[in-house]
Amino acid sequence: MIIASNFKTNHTRASTKAFIASVNAYIAKEDIETQTIVFPTATGLDSFDGLLEIGTQNAYPITSGSCTGEIGLEQLDEFGIKTILIGHSERRTLLGESDLLLKAKFDFFKAHNFKIVFCIGEPLEIREQGLDATLAYLKNQLEGIDLAYEKLIIAYEPIWAIGTGVSATNEQIASTHEALKAMGVYTLLYGGSVKASNIEEILSIASVDGALIGTASWESDAFCEILNLSKRIEK
Ligand code: PGA
Numbered sequence: 001m002i003i004a005s006n007f008k009t010n011h012t013r014a015s016t017k018a019f020i021a022s023v024n025a026y027i028a029k030e031d032i033e034t035q036t037i038v039f040p041t042a043t044g045l046d047s048f049d050g051l052l053e054i055g056t057q058n059a060y061p062i063t064s065g066s067c068t069g070e071i072g073l074e075q076l077d078e079f080g081i082k083t084i085l086i087g088h089s090e091r092r093t094l095l096g097e098s099d100l101l102l103k104a105k106f107d108f109f110k111a112h113n114f115k116i117v118f119c120i121g122e123p124l125e126i127r128e129q130g131l132d133a134t135l136a137y138l139k140n141q142l143e144g145i146d147l148a149y150e151k152l153i154i155a156y157e158p159i160w161a162i163g164t165g166v167s168a169t170n171e172q173i174a175s176t177h178e179a180l181k182a183m184g185v186y187t188l189l190y191g192g193s194v195k196a197s198n199i200e201e202i203l204s205i206a207s208v209d210g211a212l213i214g215t216a217s218w219e220s221d222a223f224c225e226i227l228n229l230s231k232r233i234e235k
Pocket of ligand 1: 213
């Protein structure tokens with residue numbers, strides 16, 4: 001079971017530090033065995049003690065060099081970071097990241113042995129065309145991604161469910177996840193309006209290996225409650 005928190009553009013360096021300290025203390029106190037990952041902003045990255053795993057929300061596929069505004073491998077190595085989020089829909093849509101760039105990022109960070117959480121997800125107009133159209137869209141996003149890479153985690157995040165408060169239905173999650181697993185996806189998270197009130201039923205779906213959470217994970221108490229609820233599901 002994997003529970004990941006995506007901070008997006010929230011928290012300062014100081015509040016990230018406080019969040020991580022309090023979640024680490026909770027994990028130790030409550031014996032949480034769930035693999036827990038936090039993706040802070042780039043300015044919040046640092047070396048932290050504790051069981052929480054820290055990942056980066058983004059990096060350019062370069063060790064160091066001339067790429068204004070980006071960070072590369074050298075900046076991640078400084079803090080021992082070996083986990084990266086690639087392909088989040090906000091980066092695809094707001095920043096125009098192409099499938100080609102995402103594949104280059106995947107190949108680069110795979111070559112450097114990173115754990116990669118690779119996000120895919122369809123817009124509403126595709127979902128409205130039904131499951132087949134949705135699966136064709138998702139399959140296209142996975143084109144060229146080595147699904148056999150052992151440190152790959154796919155996160156299925158329907159765009160229409162992100163930050164809206166309305167998650168996909170259990171039936172939509174189950175049918176989509178089953179089809180993705182049949183395509184060769186091994187570890188598969190669901191993301192899109194996951195919160196304390198729906199996490200247990202979502203994690204209970206057989207083809208769900210965990211969750212990637214935005215909004216409901218930004219307060220440490222709320223995130224700890226989610227970790228506590230996830231403890232009840234055997235995976
Ligand atoms: P949300 O975001 O939980 O706020 O819907 C999820 C995500 O974008 O990863």
